[in-house]
Amino acid sequence: MRFVAPVTVFVACLAGSIAALAADTPSSSVVAIVGGKLLTVSHGTIDNGVLILADGKIAAVGPAGSVKIPKGAQIVDAKGLTVYPGLIDPESNFGLTEISADSATNDLEERSDEIMPHMHVSDAFHSDTELIPVARLNGITNAVVAPASGDSIAGQDIFIQLYGSREQMMLGTDVALAMNYGAEQRRRGGPTGRATFPSTRMGLVTELRQTFLDTQDYMAKRDAAAKKSDAAFKRDLKFEALIPYLKGERPVVIGVYEAYDVETIMHLAQEFHLRVILNHVTHTQEVLDEIAAWKVPVIIGSIYDAPRANERYDAVFTLPAELAKRGVKIAISSADGGGPASSHSARNLPYAAGFAVGYGLPYDDALKAITLNVAEMFGFGDKLGSLDVGKMANVVLANGDPLDVRTDVKQVYIQGVAVPMVSRQTQLRDEYSK
Amino acid sequence: MGSLRHPLSISARRSRILPLALMAACAAFGRAQPTPPADIVIRGATVMTGSHGTIEHGSVWVHAGKIAGVGPTVSAPSSATVVDATGLWLTPGIIDPHSHSALDSDVNEATSPVTPSMHMIDAFDNRDADLYRALAGGVTTELLLHGSANMIGGQAVVIKNKFGLDRDAMLFPNAPGSIKFASGENPKRVYGSRDQLPSTRMGNFEVMRMAFEDAKHYMADWDAYDAKVKKGDKDAVAPKRDLKLEALADVLRGKLYVQIHCYRADEFLTEEAIAKEYGYKIRAFHHALEMYKVAPQIAADGTAIATFTDWWGFKDEARDAIPWNAVMSMRQGIRVALKSDSDDHIRRLNVEAGKMVHYGGATEDEAIRMVTLNPAWIIGVDDRVGSIDVGKDADLVLWNHDPLSTYAHAMKVYIDGDLFFDASLPGWGTTHFSGVMHDGGGFGSDDEEDGQ
Numbered sequence: 001m002r003f004v005a006p007v008t009v010f011v012a013c014l015a016g017s018i019a020a021l022a023a024d025t026p027s028s029s030v031v032a033i034v035g036g037k038l039l040t041v042s043h044g045t046i047d048n049g050v051l052i053l054a055d056g057k058i059a060a061v062g063p064a065g066s067v068k069i070p071k072g073a074q075i076v077d078a079k080g081l082t083v084y085p086g087l088i089d090p091e092s093n094f095g096l097t098e099i100s101a102d103s104a105t106n107d108l109e110e111r112s113d114e115i116m117p118h119m120h121v122s123d124a125f126h127s128d129t130e131l132i133p134v135a136r137l138n139g140i141t142n143a144v145v146a147p148a149s150g151d152s153i154a155g156q157d158i159f160i161q162l163y164g165s166r167e168q169m170m171l172g173t174d175v176a177l178a179m180n181y182g183a184e185q186r187r188r189g190g191p192t193g194r195a196t197f198p199s200t201r202m203g204l205v206t207e208l209r210q211t212f213l214d215t216q217d218y219m220a221k222r223d224a225a226a227k228k229s230d231a232a233f234k235r236d237l238k239f240e241a242l243i244p245y246l247k248g249e250r251p252v253v254i255g256v257y258e259a260y261d262v263e264t265i266m267h268l269a270q271e272f273h274l275r276v277i278l279n280h281v282t283h284t285q286e287v288l289d290e291i292a293a294w295k296v297p298v299i300i301g302s303i304y305d306a307p308r309a310n311e312r313y314d315a316v317f318t319l320p321a322e323l324a325k326r327g328v329k330i331a332i333s334s335a336d337g338g339g340p341a342s343s344h345s346a347r348n349l350p351y352a353a354g355f356a357v358g359y360g361l362p363y364d365d366a367l368k369a370i371t372l373n374v375a376e377m378f379g380f381g382d383k384l385g386s387l388d389v390g391k392m393a394n395v396v397l398a399n400g401d402p403l404d405v406r407t408d409v410k411q412v413y414i415q416g417v418a419v420p421m422v423s424r425q426t427q428l429r430d431e432y433s434k
Numbered sequence: 435m436g437s438l439r440h441p442l443s444i445s446a447r448r449s450r451i452l453p454l455a456l457m458a459a460c461a462a463f464g465r466a467q468p469t470p471p472a473d474i475v476i477r478g479a480t481v482m483t484g485s486h487g488t489i490e491h492g493s494v495w496v497h498a499g500k501i502a503g504v505g506p507t508v509s510a511p512s513s514a515t516v517v518d519a520t521g522l523w524l525t526p527g528i529i530d531p532h533s534h535s536a537l538d539s540d541v542n543e544a545t546s547p548v549t550p551s552m553h554m555i556d557a558f559d560n561r562d563a564d565l566y567r568a569l570a571g572g573v574t575t576e577l578l579l580h581g582s583a584n585m586i587g588g589q590a591v592v593i594k595n596k597f598g599l600d601r602d603a604m605l606f607p608n609a610p611g612s613i614k615f616a617s618g619e620n621p622k623r624v625y626g627s628r629d630q631l632p633s634t635r636m637g638n639f640e641v642m643r644m645a646f647e648d649a650k651h652y653m654a655d656w657d658a659y660d661a662k663v664k665k666g667d668k669d670a671v672a673p674k675r676d677l678k679l680e681a682l683a684d685v686l687r688g689k690l691y692v693q694i695h696c697y698r699a700d701e702f703l704t705e706e707a708i709a710k711e712y713g714y715k716i717r718a719f720h721h722a723l724e725m726y727k728v729a730p731q732i733a734a735d736g737t738a739i740a741t742f743t744d745w746w747g748f749k750d751e752a753r754d755a756i757p758w759n760a761v762m763s764m765r766q767g768i769r770v771a772l773k774s775d776s777d778d779h780i781r782r783l784n785v786e787a788g789k790m791v792h793y794g795g796a797t798e799d800e801a802i803r804m805v806t807l808n809p810a811w812i813i814g815v816d817d818r819v820g821s822i823d824v825g826k827d828a829d830l831v832l833w834n835h836d837p838l839s840t841y842a843h844a845m846k847v848y849i850d851g852d853l854f855f856d857a858s859l860p861g862w863g864t865t866h867f868s869g870v871m872h873d874g875g876g877f878g879s880d881d882e883e884d885g886q
Contacts (some may be wrong), residue, residue, distance in 0.1 A: 404840050
């Protein structure tokens with residue numbers, strides 16, 4: 001296998017909340033990946049396939065013989081390799097942390113107040129983080145970056161690709177609102193915390209409801225002022241931040257763990273017609289039918305969370321399978337139960353999906369849960385997540401099953417560029433292997 | 435940081451429910467446990483021995499709790515209970531040389547940097563759900579260690595994961611003693627934050643040297659007394675026994691295996707130099723994330739490592755961690771074990787071993803050994819467990835897939851030839867446990883439970 005890094009240049013124009021990916025800067029090279037086993041995600045497996053990458057996009061995909069290889073294309077022999085779309089982590093903190101224990105390197109959450117929708121991850125995102133190349137080497141090409149979970153409303157997420165300049169990496173800013181509900185948020189104000197409101201779940205819900213009502217009131221006043229061309233109207237950034245979410249224009253990701261908390265927060269979300277993506281839900285086994293009935297997508301993480309006392313050892317391991325069985329659209333995140341509880345472990349994302357397969361999740365559903373489903377949940381379904389013509393050429397070549405820990409990723413393409421398979425860790429390895 | 439951690443991970447920790455079953459078990463202390471069949475044959479499995487490669491369609495004969503035969507065929511009596519393991523994999527029980535499970539958060543006596551007379555057995559809670567979850571992950575032996583707050587911590591307890599039996603029936607019989615040392619960031623942070631010694635790595639190591647100077651003095655007093663007694667001096671007065679100095683003297687006498695929490699390359703070298711200065715051996719460095727930088731030097735000292743596969747960046751001294759560390763160190767002659775230091779990862783150490791095929795190209799044999807025979811050596815029980823060899827304890831795990839793949843989980847777990855876990859059973863899958871478990875609580879490691 002021979003790779004020549006093409007000199008593809010691309011410019012991502014940020015337009016509004018979601019970047020319009022400019023394909024108008026043409027790639028000077030065309031890549032033909034030939035002879036691999038293609039896991040298309042959207043339309044099955046092609047055993048001896050051909051994948052053409054051009055202009056940073058997938059130009060053609062199909063069985064050998066059915067796809068014409070353009071003249072002058074760089075041929076990559078993928079015989080014996082598995083070819084699949086880049087993996088997408090639905091919850092990460094890439095660029096918000098470097099050394100977990102060193103608080104100076106962390107921009108994870110603004111803890112001064114529980115209601116912080118006007119915090120933009122895009123303001124803090126450190127694109128040169130060493131965490132990104134480490135994850136990329138295991139085939140992760142895209143991720144949602146979210147603030148940590150200490151606030152009821154923690155801020156707004158970005159959707160990134162794991163290569164390029166900072167501007168290029170941020171494919172979308174303010175793509176979703178990060179919300180949380182449960183014991184962790186309560187504790188901050190509770191007896192062991194600052195003894196300030198809110199210190200109970202009652203307080204948390206009341207505060208959220210009042211915030212949404214205040215935003216609606218603000219929207220009405222703002223609209224009225226606009227009609228009168230009232231230049232004196234003062235903008236409130238906190239309320240402004242919430243407007244797209246109260247209008248249902250963008251998704252709200254709600255981090256919640258327990259069954260009773262899921263019911264409470266869903267009732268509130270439905271009251272305000274929020275477009276919900278549930279997150280975590282690792283202790284909700286008794287309300288899975290309800291979750292299915294709500295028709296909301298679910299991010300499961302960590303699949304390694306501890307079961308409740310006296311539960312069977314695999315109560316959480318089987319959750320992806322149980323949700324998928326009920327027709328719920330699922331994503332699986334890289335969140336680790338033990339270990340460094342941050343995106344240092346994001347490279348293990350495919351193994352979490354594989355673990356779910358071990359506990360009953362159909363293989364195709366597992367692969368979707370870390371590719372196409374994530375793209376669709378966050379508004380990138382037409383651009384990422386499968387090997388389809390017209391999608392961004394984010395493609396991984398590996399020497400085996402992508403969900404198996406023993407598999408080695410050989411090459412990652414992001415927007416058609418063969419990314420150097422180097423991280424600070426490979427540099428250390430090579431330095432001490434001499 | 436708490437972003438992706440479970441918020442309830444420290445809840446409900448303190449409930450001390452004493453269920454009827456446990457009281458019954460306590461009342462029946464010392465009774466004979468229900469006896470498993472005298473002879474079992476596990477037939478037709480892919481047998482990964484841990485010591486002498488893999489036997490396709492192999493069989494293992496268990497007699498009276500010990501392995502009596504292993505090979506393509508075995509000559510077991512016809513009365514043996516036969517387990518058809520066609521299509522399954524059989525390995526030795528998984529061994530975790532670094533666990534803090536079942537200690538009800540009593541991991542660190544972080545009130546002094548030198549606490550060698552602490553005994554982890556005093557904190558051991560044999561009803562902790564974390565033991566059950568580890569058993570379901572195929573873990574049959576654990577070294578329960580003191581945490582890393584102290585330069586010289588407490589003495590470990592070795593357990594067999596016979597979940598459901600009495601506390602004492604879960605202890606590994608006649609296992610050698612181990613003592614936990616630490617180094618680096620944790621001790622200096624814990625004591626430095628209180629403006630106490632140590633607050634630097636200089637302080638860390640000097641605390642150790644001072645402790646050993648005390649111990650040498652104590653030993654000399656006792657040696658002098660013993661010499662007097664030997665000479666028949668009836669007026670000889672015995673020195674006062676001091677539990678702390680006695681434990682340190684046991685280190686200097688080579689009676690305890692020294693297990694050191696240590697991350698950085700320079701600290702391995704300093705630890706070895708201090709060990710030589712005072713005349714003890716270091717059994718293993720734990721974590722050892724920078725071993726790849728100095729492996730040849732350390733290999734010469736015979737010290738093993740118990741390492742994470744791919745944890746990094748959670749603290750400054752873990753910044754240079756690379757996932758190739760284990761295999762690179764192994765290739766330089768270091769005996770390498772993988773360990774959990776986590777009530778989460780202990781449930782899937784087999785998958786962690788699988789990563790070693792990916793990171794550095796370990797053979798399947800080498801990878802399995804990192805979670806069986808090598809950790810057994812670190813604990814000092816490799817003559818009895820850690821491989822499928824005739825005469826060893828019948829601690830065995832049957833897996834539904836290749837145990838080094840992501841998809842494997844334990845179907846049956848035997849300890850001393852007795853079935854303790856069977857995934858096909860309804861409910862918990864336990865065979866010796868019924869009652870109420872204590873909540874295992876969080877998935878913390880000693881890095882998070884060191885008194886921050």
